[in-house]
Amino acid sequence: MRTIERAHQVEGSRLLEAARRLAPLIADHADEAERERRVPKAVVGELVSAGVFHMFVPRVFGGGEVDVAIGVRVLEELSKADGSTGWIAMIGATTGLISAYLPQQVAREIYRPGVITGGVVAPRGTAVPENGGYRVNGTWSFASGCEHSHWLACASLVQGSDVPDVRMMLFPATAIEIIDTWHVSGLRGTGSHDIAVNDAYVPTDYSFSLAGRPAQSGVLYGFSLIGLLAVSVAAVALGIGRGPRLSEARNRRSNSARSCGWRHRRQFRDPCARSMSRTTWGAGRRSTRAAGCSGGFGTSMPSRNTLWSDRPALRQLGGRCWGMRCRLGFFRDEMTD
Template sequence: MTTSAAVKSAGEHPVLAATRQLAPRVAARSEEIESARRLPADLANELAQAGLFRMVVPEAYGGLEMHPALVIEAVEILARADGSAGWCVMIGACTAMCSAWLPEPQARVIYGAPDVITGGVAAPLGRAELVEGGYRVSGRWAWASGSQNCRWLVGGAVVTKDGVPQMRGPVPEVRTLFFPIEDVTLHDTWHASGLCGTGSGDMEVKDVFVPAERSISLITERPRVARPLYAFPAFGLLGLGIPAVALGIARRAIDELTALANQKKLMTHGGQLLARRAAVQEAVAEAEATLRAARAFLLETVNTTFEAATRGEVTVKHRAELRLSYTHAMRSAARVVDRMYEAAGGTAVYRASPLQRCLRDIHVATQHAMVAPSTLEVIGSVLLGVDANTVML
């Protein structure tokens, strides 16, 4: 499998090779990450030094500008080692795509340092009041994953003038704004059932001035860096790592069930190994097929869409199928984890079992709006040729 812990050939991308080397160390600190409810600063820095938070930053700004399929693989490897670590890297790496939309001077200020980590929440939960030279922004955003290790955070906001939302056609104008960490209050609200180590508490700003050039719109503005990666659907790029986290967690669940099944003896079946039970054999076979099929569909659509992006020919159907592959990967991964947890029997319920962590982590990941079941309605409308609001695809 491509998620093997062993380093591949010398021709492999350096970031993937570095990630494979880091994965065992990340896995060894899994309990620490879970207990701390955040990614330890030294580990975050080590991941940054490996280039994991610069995977989609333009090469012109010192980034790696990696193919989307390689980004998926890197996040998948980490999530297999630890779901929370994979999630934090996903958030930081994909948020950094904003660098291609920023004016160059601001992009270099924010992303100039090779170890910088950015994060935040794109949902427009804030208010950005128009003032001379920029905006006065206030707001509070939940799910600010990995924010404790960030130097800059982004927040989505509705633009207002004299308190009145500014409209763009039938909808309010929405912008994504950058705040230095010094201007942000982080609230320790992340007491969650899964992905406990992501530090996904609330972030808040109060009447913070943001220069106009430090704000972007992924909806109405084109990227300032004209490269194929940024011709990829904007929201597809932003959500690229979410299915990768799911696939990594599901692969870990299969790994753990396989190891357990070859050790656990069933006293009710004459000391027979769990691996000898037909129901367990069937569960593993179906899980393997489900996971690999979902992964193949994901990579197929990512590669097809990227090829279309290189030609400047991305269509609404490309965008819909891309998002379908994300949602399908998430739902498939959740089914795999559920099946492995059930097959393990009572052993899986204990805190010491990695399977209970896989179960908790995957069912928090499924709640992300980017892969929620409601996305299937819009996707289905596109595939059926029915009118739909496709802005967020």
């Protein structure tokens, strides 16, 4: 057991070092991501090579199976360099947890080296049982990173079931229609378009119930997909808040009467907001570690704490969030369900 834990720690340290090493490249391509509304291929390729998208995939399938506390630090480091890159890394990494819920042969097929997954957990699809599988129709919004994903998992409500059953349905990218809807001011580089499937057949082995239990054992897989998503979203939010672009906006000077009148309030409130953010994120990290030790995570407390603590910082920073160049728009998108 100690040998396995040591291997997980080594892999986690390697990923964290890789995230820090990639930060300059990610920052250099941030404006391109904003302009093109998708993270550039050069950056995505480096994330693939580093193993970021597979860091929550079981080691038996070739993944990193890193500790959640390390994984969220990796996402935070990436998000400091660019929020959009951190966000699509978060989506790809957290959907890697899906591999633990699938039959082994299916997991090995989908989670081959270099494969990127994405998806949407909002149950916007319908699934009708049919001959050992499901006939699925639906349209899902906010499919971040769909343009570079090879497989997408979409939540669908099974029809005709005695009890509500929401299942994640896995589709190859060729079966998905991408609808160009992502015209926003914040997190533009995530390419979070709508996606749709029309009358697609999904074998049962390529689906799993969100209420089900994983087939893989291990501390990491005590986390539900929703629980892992919650703490990972919080990591992206904190990374953005600590990034140089937001610091630049905070320190920008203005000669307007309104900004001069608020300057003394900024001098007091900015350190308070940063202190509150550090305190709540520290509590969130401790909760994440504790949940990992106990083999589960039942709430999104770290996520709620993080977003709650960021609000004073956003208020005191101000800014024209409707403007396409406003970096604070990133937070608006993260707070949108």
